[in-house]
Amino acid sequence: MKVAVLDITGKDTGRKVELSSEVFEIEPNNHAIYLDVKQHLANKRQGTHKSKERAEISGSTRKIKKQKGTGTARAGSIKSGVFRGGGRMFGPRPKDYSFKLNKNLKRLARKSALSVQAKDNNLVxxxxxxxxTVKTKNFVNVLKALGLENKKSLFVLAESNNNVYLSSRNLKSSKVLNSSQLSTYGILNANKIVFTEGSLEGVESNFNK
Incomplete structure (x- = not known):
């Protein structure tokens, strides 16, 4: 698969690069994509939800009414979950939602996601x-030149570049990563993925292991 190389002003340089068919043209595995996205979202959950149970409520411990003869159900504590202000029964407790996936499945999911985007002509x-210098305007000019000003975009660099990263940080619709930080969720969440020439070698070597 050949893709034209543009400069940052959006002009065609007249050169083309060959994208690896083993990374960008495989048959997508939808289940692998599902599992990797599910893991990504699950790992982001804090899991700190907690409600007070009966033993954690402050309140009187006296028996609120006699055991028999009232014609109603027995009640031993005002802290019971059946009363207003009582503890919550079977409420949420802190939980770790994260889970692991093997490396081969995650690699397959990311290649599948790249192949989906390549098939839809969303790669640049x-x-x-x-x-x-660090200047947001510089990055905005690049987005305008590439026609990505109002689109979700993911820029993939060969290696970390502080000036480019910091220039993009204030823009919610754009994200800058290096080739080793690609995730299935990030790939699919972008309308356009912009690779620098130098990043392609890293992407292909990482996903062809």
Whole structure:
């Protein structure tokens, strides 16, 4: 699969790069994608939800009415969950929602996600670029040149670049990662994925192990 290489002004450089068919043109495995996205979202959950149970409520311990003769159900404590202000019965407790997946499945899921985006023509390749200073306007100009100003975009760099990353940080619709940080959720959540030329080698080597 060949893709034209653009510069950061959006102009065609006249060159093309060959994308690995083993990464960008496989038959997508939907179940692997589902599991990897599910893990990503589950691992982000704090799991700190908690409600007070009967033993944790402050209140009198006296028996609130006599055992027999009232014609109603027995009641031994005002802290019971059946009374207003009492503890919650079977309420939520702190829980760790994270779970593990093996590396081969995660690799398959990410290749499947890239193949889905490639099939939908959502991949863009640009020349390697850098900024002299940290300035959001610089990154906005790149987005405008590539026609991504109002779209969710994911920029994949060959390695961490502080100036580019910090210039994009205030823009909610754009995210900058290096090739080793790609996730299935991040790939599918973007309308367009912009790879720098240098990042392609890292992506293909990481996913072809």
């Amino acid at each position: 390749v640009v020349e390697n670029f850098d900024f002299d």
